[in-house]
Amino acid sequence: MVENGALALQTNNVYVHYGSKMAINNVAVDFYKNQVTSLIGPSGCGKSTFLRCLNRMNDVIDICKVQGEFHLNGIDIYGPEIQVENLRKQVGMVFQKPNPFPKTIYENVAYGPKIHGLASTKSELDDIVKDTLNRAGLYAEVKDRLDDIATGLSGGQQQRLCIARAIAIKPEIILMDEPCSALDPIATAVIEELINELKENYTIVIVTHSMQQAARISDKTAYFHLGEMIEFDITSNIFTNPSHEMTEAYISGRIG
Numbered sequence: 001m002v003e004n005g006a007l008a009l010q011t012n013n014v015y016v017h018y019g020s021k022m023a024i025n026n027v028a029v030d031f032y033k034n035q036v037t038s039l040i041g042p043s044g045c046g047k048s049t050f051l052r053c054l055n056r057m058n059d060v061i062d063i064c065k066v067q068g069e070f071h072l073n074g075i076d077i078y079g080p081e082i083q084v085e086n087l088r089k090q091v092g093m094v095f096q097k098p099n100p101f102p103k104t105i106y107e108n109v110a111y112g113p114k115i116h117g118l119a120s121t122k123s124e125l126d127d128i129v130k131d132t133l134n135r136a137g138l139y140a141e142v143k144d145r146l147d148d149i150a151t152g153l154s155g156g157q158q159q160r161l162c163i164a165r166a167i168a169i170k171p172e173i174i175l176m177d178e179p180c181s182a183l184d185p186i187a188t189a190v191i192e193e194l195i196n197e198l199k200e201n202y203t204i205v206i207v208t209h210s211m212q213q214a215a216r217i218s219d220k221t222a223y224f225h226l227g228e229m230i231e232f233d234i235t236s237n238i239f240t241n242p243s244h245e246m247t248e249a250y251i252s253g254r255i256g
Contacts, residue, residue, distance in 0.1 A: 005032035008203040014068030038214035041224035055091035092166035096178040098158035100150035112169035136164035156187025176206040
């Protein structure tokens with residue numbers, strides 16, 4: 001049983017189809033504020049598809065049809081009055097492969113605050129960039145290189161820059177789709193430490209192929225298999241005392 005808390009995002013009766021193929025079958029998950037929720041399961045089980053429902057990234061796929069209830073602070077994010085650009089300001093996303101803009105480090109972080117009008121002067125924008133890079137644990141490494149092109153950073157630094165870019169526009173929720181899969185173990189450890197710090201201010205939902213990572217960083221874990229959510233519970237329960245035999249089989253390595 002998952003304990004209660006302040007609810008950030010509630011989903012219910014979620015179905016997703018790609019054409020005639022069902023990718024998500026009747027999934028319901030509640031995400032709580034200032035917690036990390038991991039979505040785990042074998043490749044192709046639907047966890048990334050489900051994640052992309054949470055900020056309507058699946059809208060860009062013509063054959064994808066999403067059904068169900070998605071409530072952010074009680075508001076239906078698929079409602080006709082919702083502007084997707086504003087939704088994605090509230091629900092930011094970090095992708096599997098670091099994808100900095102081909103601009104300077106400064107411009108990567110400043111881009112979102114500029115287009116959303118979060119700074120009225122250059123000085124305010126400078127402060128946002130510095131504060132955001134500090135939050136992403138990157139400022140000390142790049143403070144003398146802010147005018148350098150971001151693609152010159154290491155892979156781990158690029159991913160932290162992408163996290164900084166996501167939080168610069170002050171989202172409530174950060175979605176992360178296997179954010180460490182392209183990184184070495186040292187860079188992965190830095191990102192995991194950062195995630196642990198960020199949850200003080202944000203709700204984080206992470207898709208990960210690494211069960212060890214889910215066990216280390218998440219408060220709750222949902223196990224997906226063939227488009228269905230098999231089990232959702234406090235992470236320690238999932239990994240030490242799962243209630244479903246399919247979860248136990250996946251955790252122990254017998255399936256997946």
